[in-house]
Amino acid sequence: MTERFEDDSLQRRFTEMREDESGNAPEFDAVLARALARRRAPDRSNHRVLAAAAAVVLALGLGWAAARSRGHSSAIPDARSVAAMSQWRSPTAFLLESSSDALLRTVPAITAMPPELRSVLPADTHPNGGPS
């Protein structure tokens, strides 16, 4: 039996099936009318999904805003906290203290011209920069 013959046999079976089924299709106008009616009618299931999604987004937004405002209010310290922080001293601060700290806290006053500068500077120069 050749393949061509088998193909023809298959083709015949399909053609018969097609001819038998050709009357099963609904009328074109009816299908189109249903399609147009569906276009006019809003899809409620889609609206419900959209409403649920919008509610979730709104809830998330409100939650985020509430968390943000709480974070802002806790970030502003009260007066007692500020005072406590300004008076705080590190437990190891004494290690940084030295005997020369007093010298660094005062500004030395130069009242007399150092002998090394007398030969360099003009005779009428005041040691503090003012007129002599």
Next chain:
Amino acid sequence: MDTATLRRHLEESHRDCYAWALSCCDRDLAEADDVLQTTYLKVLDGRARFDGRSSFRTWLFGVIRHTAADERRRGIVRRIRHAVLGHDIPAPDDSSLLAEAGAGHAALRGALAHLPRRQREVLLLVFYHSLTIQESARVLGIGLGSARTHYERGKRRLRDLLDGTPTLAADHD
């Protein structure tokens, strides 16, 4: 192409389109009707545009197949949603399916149902809708070589199924 011309083309291909939509929806009449409605709206609204690269019917079959695939995906989501919410899933219209199966071609329909989707689609397009393999490839969005392979394998497997000969599992693709 204006709306009146589009409408006329749709009407001319309507019977073929319905048969093809049924094949794409695994013979579910209600789903095929939905797919056809969506397809017609897509064409008339201009969401699917005919570019003239193939015949109108070939292009339309491609749109139907694409729409049916979308509908199948949505059906899966719908079933999951129904399962989660505990709703009943509307049962397909079995009475019409049974009536159709008993129309004298149950053996051929049964054998086709056992084929992998691609092989079944190529055979239906070629033998049922009289498209060439090249046109079938265009409808399915696959290459010509691939369509030929599906055609040959599907034909061999269909013959084996109709003759009651066991087929090779390797033909499943």
